Amino acid sequence: MKAPFAPSGAVLYTIPFSHYCEKARWALEYAGVPFEERGHAPAINRFATARFGGTTVPLFVRGATVLADSTDIVALADREASSSDRRLLPDEPDALEDALALEDRFDRRMGVASRAWAYTYFLPEIDKLIPYATQGVPWIQAALLRPMRGALAGVIRRGLRIGPSTREWARTRIQEDLDFVGERLADGRPFLVGDKLSTADVTFAALAAPALFPEAYGGPLPPISELSVAMADEVKRFRDTSAGAFALRIYRQHRRSAERR
Numbered sequence: 001m002k003a004p005f006a007p008s009g010a011v012l013y014t015i016p017f018s019h020y021c022e023k024a025r026w027a028l029e030y031a032g033v034p035f036e037e038r039g040h041a042p043a044i045n046r047f048a049t050a051r052f053g054g055t056t057v058p059l060f061v062r063g064a065t066v067l068a069d070s071t072d073i074v075a076l077a078d079r080e081a082s083s084s085d086r087r088l089l090p091d092e093p094d095a096l097e098d099a100l101a102l103e104d105r106f107d108r109r110m111g112v113a114s115r116a117w118a119y120t121y122f123l124p125e126i127d128k129l130i131p132y133a134t135q136g137v138p139w140i141q142a143a144l145l146r147p148m149r150g151a152l153a154g155v156i157r158r159g160l161r162i163g164p165s166t167r168e169w170a171r172t173r174i175q176e177d178l179d180f181v182g183e184r185l186a187d188g189r190p191f192l193v194g195d196k197l198s199t200a201d202v203t204f205a206a207l208a209a210p211a212l213f214p215e216a217y218g219g220p221l222p223p224i225s226e227l228s229v230a231m232a233d234e235v236k237r238f239r240d241t242s243a244g245a246f247a248l249r250i251y252r253q254h255r256r257s258a259e260r261r
């Protein structure tokens with residue numbers, strides 16, 4: 001894709017609380033690739049991404065380089081990592097294939113399910129989400145969004161096809177991926193692939209975040225204390241699984257520390 005109105009440096013367009021954006025942001029920060037984050041409010045993001053021929057965020061733009069998918073942004077971060085220990089793609093071909101297959105699985109399953117599950121709780125109480133959905137976005141977008149929050153909830157509900165059976169479906173999907181990761185970790189391995197952090201770990205931890213609420217999340221997320229009792233109970237159950245505990249450990253040990261946010 002060509003960038004018609006490219007900004008001067010590298011820019012990561014985001015919806016700051018989005019977990020796919022968190023995956024890309026984490027990879028770029030971990031690799032030490034310089035970029036400026038430009039956050040947009042949900043729905044309004046399309047005005048920014050359309051300029052570059054994209055739709056969803058994260059969208060990375062640097063000169064003629066336009067990357068419209070988090071997996072491509074992880075690959076760029078890997079190519080440009082400041083040192084080899086900051087690379088997220090394994091060198092060894094079998095390990096690379098394994099890590100990419102896991103990344104793809106979590107992109108298609110956990111990322112979609114955790115977002116849908118969280119929205120089933122947040123959409124009926126959209127007021128609770130607005131302070132977080134508007135953090136890190138231009139003030140004018142925040143000002144526009146507040147009075148339109150009911151319409152925004154409708155747009156998200158229709159866009160993600162959230163209906164009466166969504167929570168049950170999403171919970172099952174999340175649990176399946178937690179079980180899948182738990183089985184893989186059952187032999188005591190410290191990472192999903194090989195002996196160092198890879199895109200499989202980062203993608204799993206970031207895309208499970210809407211179900212786990214890790215403290216070191218790189219974007220705005222409400223603390224568990226602000227969730228409804230029913231939602232918080234479910235989060236605690238997800239956190240108590242071996243895969244949930246693993247994602248929280250990956251966050252604690254490999255994401256920037258909470259004080260730097």
Ligand SMILES: N[C@@H](CCC(=O)N[C@@H](CS)C(=O)NCC(=O)O)C(=O)O
Nearest residue numbers: 018019020055056057058069070071
């Ligand atoms: N496969 C994409 C998924 C990105 C995605 O679903 N982004 C959502 C935010 S979580 C988005 O942009 N939603 C707003 C929209 O579709 O306009 C990736 O990995 O980058």
